[in-house]
Amino acid sequence: MSANPTKIRGRVLLISAPWPLFNRPSLPLGALKAYLSATIPHLKTEACHLFLQVANALGYTEYQGVSRRVWRAEAVFSALLYPERADQAESLYTGTLKRGHSAPADFQRLVQQVKNVIDDWIGRVDWSALNLVGFSISFCQVTASLYLISRIKAIRPSLPVVVGGSSFSGERSTGLLKVFPHIDYLVVGEGERPLAALLQHLIAPPPRTLANLPQGVLTQDTRVGEGVPFCQLSRLDRLPVPDYDDYFEILAGFSAERRFFATLPVEASRGCWWRRQDTRGRFRGCAFCNLNLQWQGYRTKRPNQVIREVDHLVQRHQVLSLTFADNAFPINHAGSIFDGVRGLGLDLSIFTELRANTSPALLRTMKQAGVDTIQVGIEALSTPLLAKMNKGVRTIDNLSLMKHCESLSIVNASNLMLHFPDSDDTDVNDTLHALDFARWYRPLKTVSFWLGLESPVHRFARRFHIQSVFNHPNLKKLFPESVAAGVRFMIQGYRGDRKRQQKSWRSVEMKMRQWQKEYACMQRQTRGKPALSFRDGGLFLLIDQHFPDQATERHRLTGISAELYRYCHIPRPLVQVADAFAAHRPEQIRAFFQSMIKKRLMFAEDDCYLSLAVPVSLTR
Numbered sequence: 216m217s218a219n220p221t222k223i224r225g226r227v228l229l230i231s232a233p234w235p236l237f238n239r240p241s242l243p244l245g246a247l248k249a250y251l252s253a254t255i256p257h258l259k260t261e262a263c264h265l266f267l268q269v270a271n272a273l274g275y276t277e278y279q280g281v282s283r284r285v286w287r288a289e290a291v292f293s294a295l296l297y298p299e300r301a302d303q304a305e306s307l308y309t310g311t312l313k314r315g316h317s318a319p320a321d322f323q324r325l326v327q328q329v330k331n332v333i334d335d336w337i338g339r340v341d342w343s344a345l346n347l348v349g350f351s352i353s354f355c356q357v358t359a360s361l362y363l364i365s366r367i368k369a370i371r372p373s374l375p376v377v378v379g380g381s382s383f384s385g386e387r388s389t390g391l392l393k394v395f396p397h398i399d400y401l402v403v404g405e406g407e408r409p410l411a412a413l414l415q416h417l418i419a420p421p422p423r424t425l426a427n428l429p430q431g432v433l434t435q436d437t438r439v440g441e442g443v444p445f446c447q448l449s450r451l452d453r454l455p456v457p458d459y460d461d462y463f464e465i466l467a468g469f470s471a472e473r474r475f476f477a478t479l480p481v482e483a484s485r486g487c488w489w490r491r492q493d494t495r496g497r498f499r500g501c502a503f504c505n506l507n508l509q510w511q512g513y514r515t516k517r518p519n520q521v522i523r524e525v526d527h528l529v530q531r532h533q534v535l536s537l538t539f540a541d542n543a544f545p546i547n548h549a550g551s552i553f554d555g556v557r558g559l560g561l562d563l564s565i566f567t568e569l570r571a572n573t574s575p576a577l578l579r580t581m582k583q584a585g586v587d588t589i590q591v592g593i594e595a596l597s598t599p600l601l602a603k604m605n606k607g608v609r610t611i612d613n614l615s616l617m618k619h620c621e622s623l624s625i626v627n628a629s630n631l632m633l634h635f636p637d638s639d640d641t642d643v644n645d646t647l648h649a650l651d652f653a654r655w656y657r658p659l660k661t662v663s664f665w666l667g668l669e670s671p672v673h674r675f676a677r678r679f680h681i682q683s684v685f686n687h688p689n690l691k692k693l694f695p696e697s698v699a700a701g702v703r704f705m706i707q708g709y710r711g712d713r714k715r716q717q718k719s720w721r722s723v724e725m726k727m728r729q730w731q732k733e734y735a736c737m738q739r740q741t742r743g744k745p746a747l748s749f750r751d752g753g754l755f756l757l758i759d760q761h762f763p764d765q766a767t768e769r770h771r772l773t774g775i776s777a778e779l780y781r782y783c784h785i786p787r788p789l790v791q792v793a794d795a796f797a798a799h800r801p802e803q804i805r806a807f808f809q810s811m812i813k814k815r816l817m818f819a820e821d822d823c824y825l826s827l828a829v830p831v832s833l834t835r
């Protein structure tokens with residue numbers, strides 16, 4: 216039986232190790248601290264955003280240079296964790312340095328600098344006063360957290376240590392406790408309820424037995440059968456506002472030239488609502504995604520709750536940049552949330568992730584609320600490839616979203632994923648074709664497919680022509696063999712058609728580089744305005760089509776042509792167009808569309824048509 220929370224007194228320290236983005240507090244720490252403070256009132260919870268102190272010591276550019284690459288970042292603390300293997304960590308680190316990087320080139324000096332910060336910090340904490348230390352471990356934080364745990368245990372071996380977070384959340388993460396005996400407890404899913412219950416379990420009077428260990432918490436002795444015992448909040452309605460005070464206290468202590476205006480993480484939901492089954496009914500959601508291992512199902516906050524949180528955090532910390540941490544923004548509430556945020560009357564700068572089927576009307580609402588940068592799950596510009604990924608959108612939908620971002624001056628910081636297993640020449644050729652039409656819009660960033668632990672591609676590897684999966688070979692450079700073999704890490708290695716993929720996607724890589732250059736050139740020519748735009752003259756349209764280092768082409772569309780062009784501002788199937796323009800024969804309409812496609816003024820897919828030029832009226 217758990218203790219009465221009002222009777223529990225004690226101290227807990229929650230730590231976020233390097234290398235998350237330094238310019239924002241840790242959302243897991245902020246959320247956990249607020250929850251513990253609300254549910255166990257006499258418990259003193261401190262959140263240590265330790266990564267900020269490391270960033271300050273290294274210099275922000277250098278920190279960012281390290282944190283940008285997962286293996287580079289993990290190598291630094293590997294050298295501290297296993298000094299006898301530091302040469303292997305160093306070779307992994309230096310192997311990631313390419314021309315133009317901003318990471319420190321002198322690995323040993325970097326490691327020493329980081330160690331100095333940690334030594335200093337460890338010396339300032341009163342470890343004897345704590346009842347529990349908790350680590351939230353996400354991408355790039357594995358070796359750093361393990362090193363810190365080993366240091367803490369060397370000072371006070373009996374101090375209980377709990378870890379959780381996205382890096383160790385799936386069923387296959389339980390091996391962690393075996394290979395790192397310093398870790399006493401592992402929270403396998405969402406942290407709030409298990410952590411509160413664990414504190415009650417630890418601080419309450421004995422007897423404490425395995426039998427009364429809270430759900431969602433594993434120890435060395437837990438036997439994990441089928442499925443791990445998640446214990447998450449049934450709703451997010453009552454979650455308190457994340458507490459970021461500790462982060463801002465650290466920041467306030469920096470010298471004036473090291474202080475900056477931080478970005479506030481907020482969340483409107485947990486999990487992902489995109490649960491459509493793939494065509495063979497084997498899995499749900501996107502084939503490459505393992506972002507949601509921490510949650511079961513999808514839960515959202517109420518729009519008013521999100522709006523209040525935004526207002527509270529902005530006023531408390533007096534900054535105006537926000538980032539929504541949602542894996543999939545709650546599309547049904549998005550209109551109300553952003554209307555409400557706009558109603559706050561603040562000049563916000565907001566980042567959020569979105570799915571590509573977001574409507575232009577919603578994008579406009581978001582822009583009015585302050586959304587200026589988004590990341591959309593574009594991933595591919597080939598409809599068959601998008602189907603293999605189970606994205607549930609077509610190339611034409613992706614182009615449409617890219618166009619609407621361009622017209623609203625929303626920075627579309629999205630990715631094009633190369634080398635997806637099972638992609639073929641058709642996918643590559645489709646992509647090359649679509650890139651001819653995407654050239655007017657902000658270029659996507661290329662990323663190479665990586666195999667995520669427990670993603671559908673990982674679970675159904677054979678279906679994606681993957682013969683075998685194993686821990687990524689780089690792990691053997693970070694950890695001794697016995698450790699590398701004992702834990703399943705988030706990034707997996709695989710044997711499949713990788714070589715063939717790399718060869719066949721080379722033409723796309725080249726075209727992507729060309730796109731970057733040409734877009735930059737056209738941006739200079741247009742002084743940052745869209746490279747393909749139209750002005751509306753009522754009975755006619757004037758289209759300006761820019762080309763890099765060439766004269767601008769001008770097109771005039773009149774009468775029905777102008778109407779058809781306007782009508783296809785979103786993808787329209789020909790049958791729908793023919794219905795709307797019943798006085799005209801479908802063949803005539805199609806012939807007009809074909810003439811537009813030839814000039815790259817429209818895109819077509821399966822008799823569905825999209826106008827590519829951006830209305831100037833929206834860009835003002």
Ligand code: SF4
Pocket residue numbers: 486487488489500501504505506507542543570592
């Ligand atoms: S990639 Fe995004 S949309 Fe797709 S399953 Fe993952 S979280 Fe959901």
